Structure formats: C-alpha cells, structure tokens
Amino acid sequence: MDLIWMGAAIAGCVALALCIAAALLRPMEDERRRLRPIANAHRLTGLPEYVRAKRSRTRRAVLTIALLAALFACAVVVTSRPTGLPTAARQLDGGDPEDVMVCVGGPPTDPAVGAALGYFADHVGGFGTQRIGLTSPNRRVIPLTRDYQYARDVFSGYAAGHSAAGPLDAEVSYVDYAASVEDVVALCLTGFPDFDAKASQRRSLIYVGPGELRAPGETRPALFTADRVDAMATAAGAQVNAVFTDAGSPSLAALATTTGGRSLSADTAAAVDAGLTEIRAHPPAVSFDATDAERRASTESPDVPLALALLAALALAAAPVVWRR
Numbered sequence: 001m002d003l004i005w006m007g008a009a010i011a012g013c014v015a016l017a018l019c020i021a022a023a024l025l026r027p028m029e030d031e032r033r034r035l036r037p038i039a040n041a042h043r044l045t046g047l048p049e050y051v052r053a054k055r056s057r058t059r060r061a062v063l064t065i066a067l068l069a070a071l072f073a074c075a076v077v078v079t080s081r082p083t084g085l086p087t088a089a090r091q092l093d094g095g096d097p098e099d100v101m102v103c104v105g106g107p108p109t110d111p112a113v114g115a116a117l118g119y120f121a122d123h124v125g126g127f128g129t130q131r132i133g134l135t136s137p138n139r140r141v142i143p144l145t146r147d148y149q150y151a152r153d154v155f156s157g158y159a160a161g162h163s164a165a166g167p168l169d170a171e172v173s174y175v176d177y178a179a180s181v182e183d184v185v186a187l188c189l190t191g192f193p194d195f196d197a198k199a200s201q202r203r204s205l206i207y208v209g210p211g212e213l214r215a216p217g218e219t220r221p222a223l224f225t226a227d228r229v230d231a232m233a234t235a236a237g238a239q240v241n242a243v244f245t246d247a248g249s250p251s252l253a254a255l256a257t258t259t260g261g262r263s264l265s266a267d268t269a270a271a272v273d274a275g276l277t278e279i280r281a282h283p284p285a286v287s288f289d290a291t292d293a294e295r296r297a298s299t300e301s302p303d304v305p306l307a308l309a310l311l312a313a314l315a316l317a318a319a320p321v322v323w324r325r
Contacts, residue, residue, distance in 0.1 A: 004081035004300070012076030030155055049296045060323060067312045074309035076304045085301035097129040097201040099144050101154075103153070103188035105181060105209025108158045108168050112245040115269035116208040119276050121155035124148050127161035131201075135188040136169040137213070143199050144150050144191060181207075181249050185240065189232050198237035202284040202287050205233075206262075207242045212250030226251035233259050239284040243275045258282065 002010050044050055099320050102120055106113045124132055125148055132151050136141040142154055157169050189195050214222070233240050233255060241261035242252050255261040262279050267273045 001082050001084045002076070004083060006080065009076055009080040009143070012072070012079070012223075016072060026070075038111070060319070063319065067217040067316050070308055071312040074305040078309065081300050081302070082305060083301055085304045097131070098283060099131045099133070099192055099199075099201055099203045100143070101133045101135060101188050101191050101203075101205045103184060103205055103207040104168065105184050105207060106214060106245060108161060111247060111269060112267055112272050113241070113307070114159050114161075116206075116276060117155050117242065118159035118269075119273055121152050121159055121180070123280070124152050124155065133191050135184075135191050137184045137187070138170050138172060139168070140187075140191060141168060144324070174220070176220060177220060178218050178220040180224070181209075181211060181213055181252055182224040182226055184209070184213065185221050185252065185255075186224045186229050188233060189229070189236055189238060192236055192238065192287040193234045195232070195238075197235065200285070203236060203238035204279075204284055205238050205240045206279060207240070207252065208245070210246045211242075211244045211252065212246070226255070230255055230258065230279065241279045243272060243279070246300055 038044070044318075068125070098311070102116070104113050108114050108117060120132070125165075126150055131144040131146050132142070132148075133140070133144040133153075134154065141158075141227075143312050144149055145151060185205070186205060192203050193199070238259060240252070240259045240263045242248070242256050242257050242263040244252075244263070244265045245267055246265070248263065256263040262275075262282065264275045264278075266275045
C-alpha cells in the first residue's frame with residue numbers, strides 16, 4: 001500500500017502523539033487532593049464484586065481505546081489517499097473498465113440504425129465497469145458515462161423516434177465541406193478522454209451506418225483521410241468495429257481488421273442484433289503491460305479502510321447498549 005498524501009499521514013501521527021503526551025503529562029495533583037481517604041479500603045478492593053467490576057471497567061476502557069485508535073488510523077489512511085489495496089473500482093481478469101462509443105452514421109429512422117439503438121437500450125443495464133457514449137455525424141449526444149439509466153432512456157427514445165434529447169443529427173450544410181465516414185469515425189474517437197494516447201481502460205468504437213456518406217460526384221473536401229483515422233485509432237488504442245447498412249466501406253473494414261475489431265453488413269433488425277452480439281462477445285483484449293500495472297497501482301483504493309472505520313464506529317455505537325445488558 002502506498003499513500004498519495006504522505007503529509008496527511010504524518011500530520012495525523014503527530015496529532016495522535018500530541019494527544020497522548022497531553023494525557024500522560026497532565027498534572028494530577030489537584031485531582032489527588034480532592035480524594036477523601038476511606039478506612040479499610042483494602043477490604044473493599046478485595047471483595048469479589050469489586051474485582052469483577054474493576055476487570056469489566058478495564059476491559060471496556062481497553063476496547064474503547066482500541067476502537068478509537070482503529071477509527072482514527074483508518075480516517076488518517078483514507079485522508080492520505082491510499083493506493084494498492086483491493087477496491088471495487090478496479091476489476092481484473094477480463095473485468096477491466098471499458099469505454100464503448102456507439103457511432104451512428106445514419107438517421108434513427110433507418111431500420112438498421114434504429115435496431116442498433118434499441119439493442120444498446122436493452123443491454124446497457126447489464127454493464128458494470130463500462131462507460132458508454134453516443135456520437136452522431138455532428139453531435140456528441142451522450143458523452144461517456146456510467147449513468148446507465150440516462151443512457152438507456154436516450155437510446156430507447158431515439159430507437160422509438162421520440163427522444164427528449166433533441167435531434168440525433170443536426171441538419172447543417174456547408175458550402176466548402178461534406179462529411180465522410182472517416183470524419184464521423186474521427187469525431188467518435190475524440191469522444192475518448194485523452195484520445196491521443198492509450199489508456200488503462202479498454203476502448204471500443206462501434207460504427208453503425210452506411211459505408212459512404214458522400215453523394216456520388218461530391219467535390220467538396222472532407223476533413224480526414226483513412227490513413228489519418230487509422231493513425232488516430234492506433235494512438236488511442238481503440239478497437240474499431242463496423243456494422244454497415246449497405247455494401248460497406250473498404251477503408252473502414254480494413255481499419256476494423258487492423259485494430260482487432262469486426263466489420264459486417266446488416267440491413268435487418270435481426271442481422272444488426274446478431275452482429276452487435278458478436279462484436280460485444282469479442283471486446284478489446286485485456287492488457288497487462290507495465291504501464292497498465294502502474295496505472296492500476298495508482299488507483300485510489302479507500303474501500304478497505306473505509307469499511308474498517310465503519311465497523312469501528314458501529315462497534316463504538318453499539319458497545320454501551322451491550323454493556324448495559
């Protein structure tokens with residue numbers, strides 16, 4: 001276990017030492033003068049009832065001091081931001097956190113796109129360590145989130161055609177620009193935090209839509225080329241998958257193969273469900289390189305000391321009730 005804020009631990013230890021010193025060095029002469037001598041005190045202290053009462057009081061005092069010390073120590077450790085302890089925020093052995101960006105290139109009225117939105121509306125409730133997002137050709141509809149209830153409402157709303165989140169894709173036209181599939185995928189890639197570098201969590205991009213967004217004979221330029229998008233996906237360490245609603249895009253299919261993803265064509269709801277099920281059954285591989293190990297080790301893990309502090313506090317609260325019995 002390591003502590004991020006070592007100064008907080010040092011300050012806590014110094015404060016505890018000062019409290020102990022103040023209790024031990026406090027002058028007791030005034031208290032002793034107030035005590036009135038009792039005749040034959042040794043007879044009273046020798047009674048079995050007195051001995052039992054003294055032992056009970058000593059046990060209570062020792063237990064109270066131990067619980068208070070444990071509560072204080074746990075509070076200091078939590079304040080110092082511990083790392084390296086077991087925590088629910090870090091899952092291993094295939095349960096690593098994963099960012100899933102759903103990338104749609106067509107309107108929700110397209111049966112295949114609507115089926116994909118409905119698929120994620122039905123399955124997002126089963127997520128655990130994943131974050132999910134939704135991006136259209138010119139809108140970040142859902143930034144990556146673990147608010148699965150909100151994500152389900154948005155996905156199901158678009159799938160049903162009456163979302164309260166506004167239009168899925170804003171109708172914007174430019175005189176000197178026409179969007180391409182590569183532009184949409186690039187926009188989706190930028191939805192990952194720090195997309196220009198790999199991260200400890202796995203990244204999966206799932207494109208659903210036509211393989212070509214530009215009309216035949218379109219002369220207006222696009223922003224991104226296939227090579228540029230390939231470089232972005234490689235830098236981000238993202239797995240790119242594609243479910244095409246038409247014949248598909250050779251460049252995007254090649255990108256899916258390069259990044260370990262899958263590409264397929266599906267023009268019916270059943271085919272879309274089957275394709276997405278296959279994609280989700282083959283998520284990005286778990287990485288255990290040195291960089292990931294360092295990042296996992298740096299994850300704050302206050303779960304154990306917080307649980308111990310809670311148990312100590314509950315024991316302190318329940319002790320008087322037990323002692324009265």
